[in-house]
Structure formats: structure tokens, C-alpha cells
Amino acid sequence: MLTFTEENYIKALLKLTEEVGVEAVGTNELAAHLGVKPATVTDMLKRLKEKQLVSYEKYGKVSLSVSGRSLAIDVLRKHRLWETFLCRCLGFPWHQVHEIAEQLEHIQSNELMDRLDAFLGFPQIDPHGDLIPSKDGVFQVKPKRTLSMLAATQSAVLIGVGDNSAAFLQYVDAVGLQLGSEILVKRIQPYDALIEIEINGKTSQVSQKFADQIFVDTPPQRDEISDVGLDVEGDL
Amino acid sequence: MLTFTEENYIKALLKLTEEVGVEAVGTNELAAHLGVKPATVTDMLKRLKEKQLVSYEKYGKVSLSVSGRSLAIDVLRKHRLWETFLCRCLGFPWHQVHEIAEQLEHIQSNELMDRLDAFLGFPQIDPHGDLIPSKDGVFQVKPKRTLSMLAATQSAVLIGVGDNSAAFLQYVDAVGLQLGSEILVKRIQPYDALIEIEINGKTSQVSQKFADQIFVDTPPQRDEISDVGLDVEGDL
């Protein structure tokens, strides 16, 4: 049985490796991500190694073991199922659910999660557009295309976000975006690289930093293939 | 902000005083109830006193302060709302919900509980028949009549239980009882005080210990007042 803190460490490792597509991470990076000091991380890594959750050698990089990865994915699954519950059933705005799910993800009961999963109709995507790992831990990260990769005059559909913080998500709300929204890139300022976008007729200027966190799907336009909408929740 | 453990101590204090109708409790009793050693309780009581949650003097009995009681009631409210959610929405049998709610009751978010409360339709009674405290902490314990107080030939309706452990509740299930069930006391063995009861035509023998934990409402019978059923969930 893992402690809350141990669960948070392996979850962070999952995020910092798999989501970025990197093999292993350093102590400092982990510390920064978790908001603790590097020394604290070193201590914890020793404990995680003893429990065979990570592979780690002194002064080297860390990566999750097979069992560590599987436990981390389970925590992530809980997190995303709870987020889905909070939005869909309790009507929370998406910028509030992450913080509460950070607590709920540590509740220990497999049966609870299975029942919640069934209650929600076995959702595949959470309120931020992230894939919910299946019960048996199948979980792979799709390569992501971001708004910042688009050229002027291109349009795309919002399928996810790379930052779940309340501050970022409220900004997303403010420009009128939600999952499934169509985004048109009107032009990119040559001078400061600000991107002018249009959503439902409303025009906004956003930064590269912002655009890096906006994941999009580019619908086939030139090929004249007929309308393929994003079905956020219905694709079993 | 209280720690999980502090919340558990004040919850235990609420239970050991109010539910039993006693002013204050001793260190040993608290320790026994929480499954820790008396020395541990002494330490914790000092901390709780510093935080003004209890009134306590060395070698004396402990009781909750006004603010301690209010916080304890809030924990109890969360516990019972979660239990209601687990039974009603996720279909958990009542003997499983207590353990999971022991974890969920410590999640910190007032908005979460308010939304859950609304989602459940502002329930007043939890799956064990206990009153759910209202948001403003109004909560009084009704004096309880138990099955063990009934005489032979009397009948009554199950309105609650005094023990939420899985072992006890499964026993209750086994004799065919659920909230609202009508119980007929057929006779009481003079020799060993076993109580013979009938529920839906099914006869069982139960002990005094068991009967002490079965809370009942005795419908007016002799007075010929017409049928008054127990409406477990609908009485706003």
C-alpha cells in the first residue's frame, strides 16, 4: 500500500516521462514539478526504489518500473474519473475539478472506481480532453498537435489542453473555447508572434505560451471529405 | 485546517458524548474507540486543546468546544452524504459504505459537499437511518428506542442501527431486515433472553446485544390510528 505522497511522486514521474515522451527525469525537475526541494526527492527516490517502483542509481536519472508505471496509471485513472464525475454530475466548471480530484484520486477502493466508472457510462475522455486509462491499465499518449503549430488561415477543433490549472482554464473560458470548439487562426503577428484567433465569431489575441497548451485536431479541409465532428463523449 | 487524524478524534468525541448522551469522556475510552494507546490520546488532546477544539484538563475528562463540535458535525455531515451517494448512486450495499466514507469524509471542499448534497436532493437520512446534519450544523440526536425495549407481541419498524460495521450489517441483512421493515417480537426466551422476531414471515432468534443496536419506531397500534408508514427518504 502506497502513501499519498508516494502516489504523487509516481504520478509526477508518469507525467514527466510519458506525456513528454522522455525516458527518465532528473531530481531537480521532479522537485520543481512537485514543489519540494531536490533533497526531499532524493530521500523519496530511495524509498521508491526499495519498493521497486522506480529504477534509479545515485546521480542518475529516474524512471518508473513496470509495477510503478501500472500503479501510476491507476492513480491517473482515478483522477480522471473523479474529474468527469465532478463536471458531469455535480456541474463543476472544468477549472475547479483538478484540485478536488487531487484529493479524491487517493481514495483506496477498487470497487468504488469500478462502480463510478460504470455510473458514468465508462467515459473515455475526461473534462480536459485527456484519455482515461482503462481498468487494465491500457493507456497510451497520442502525439499532440497544438494550436501553435497551425499556420494563418488554418482552422482546427479543440480536443484537449496541456495545463489543468485553474488560471489557464479560466483564460481558455475567457476566449470562448471549450472542447469541440472550432478555432480559426486569422493571422500571426510577425513582430511578437501573437496569434489572432476566432472562435464563434469572437476574435482574440493569444500568446505562443498559451497556444502550446491548446491541443487541436485539424479536420480534413482541402480533401473535401465530409464533416467529421468531434464526439467528445460518445465514442465507445 | 485540521489533519485527518484530528478530524477523526473530534468525530470520535462527538460520537462518544452526544450519541450516548454523556457530557465528557475519558482518555481510555477514546483510545479504545480509536484503536490507539491512551498515551497517544493524551498527546493529541494537548494539541486539540491548543487549537481550542476541546476543553480538557490533566487527569480530567474531555469534551468538545463549540468550534470543535461544529467541525465534528461537519465531518459527520460529509460522511453521511458520501454514504448516501455510495448506496443510492453507485449501488453499494449498506455494509460496505462506512469504510469508504471514512476516507471520503476528509476531502476538503465545501463546494463539493454542497453540490453533492444538491445532487442527492438534500437527503435527511443516510443509508443506516442516521440523520444527516444540515449545512449550518443543526444536528440533534433523537432519543432512541431499541428492539430490546419491546415486549412480546409488540411490533415496530426499523428506522436505524447503532452499529455501522460490515459484520453487524450483514447480520441484519441475513435476518431479512432493512430500513422500513416491520419487526414483530414473537416471544422472549425466559432462560437466555433470546428474542424471537418475525420479518416478512421469516422467523429469527436474535441476542440482546444485537437487539440493542436495532433502532425502531413503534407505530400507534392500540389507538386505532390509521397506518403511518416510514418514509425513509421523502420527508423534506
Added chain:
DNA sequence: TTTTAATGTTAGATGAATCTAACTTAATTA
């Protein structure tokens, strides 16, 4: 009233998770 039993406290230890400050190793740059 004195002894005994029950109850409660103190002191010292442990493990988890954190910190700061000092030190070591690895990587980069001149």
C-alpha cells in the same frame, strides 16, 4: 485509612515527509 486497581501522563523512540546548509559529482565553458 491504607492498599489496590483503574485511569491517565511523561519520557524517550520510531517512521514518514519535509526542510536548510554543507558537501560531492557531473557537465559545460573558456
Added chain:
DNA sequence: TAATTAAGTTAGATTCATCTAACATTAAAA
């Protein structure tokens, strides 16, 4: 290659929640 910087570790301290073992107080019984 040597010096500097970045990254990582160790040592020692702190807080929380717990323990055991020894001691103190209160209540009950002889």
C-alpha cells in the same frame, strides 16, 4: 584540461502520529 556552474546527495533538524515502559493520580475496596 582546468575552472566554473548545474545537478544531486548527505547530515542534521522539525513536525506529526504513533508506540512502549515507567511513573503519577484518582477512585474503590478492604
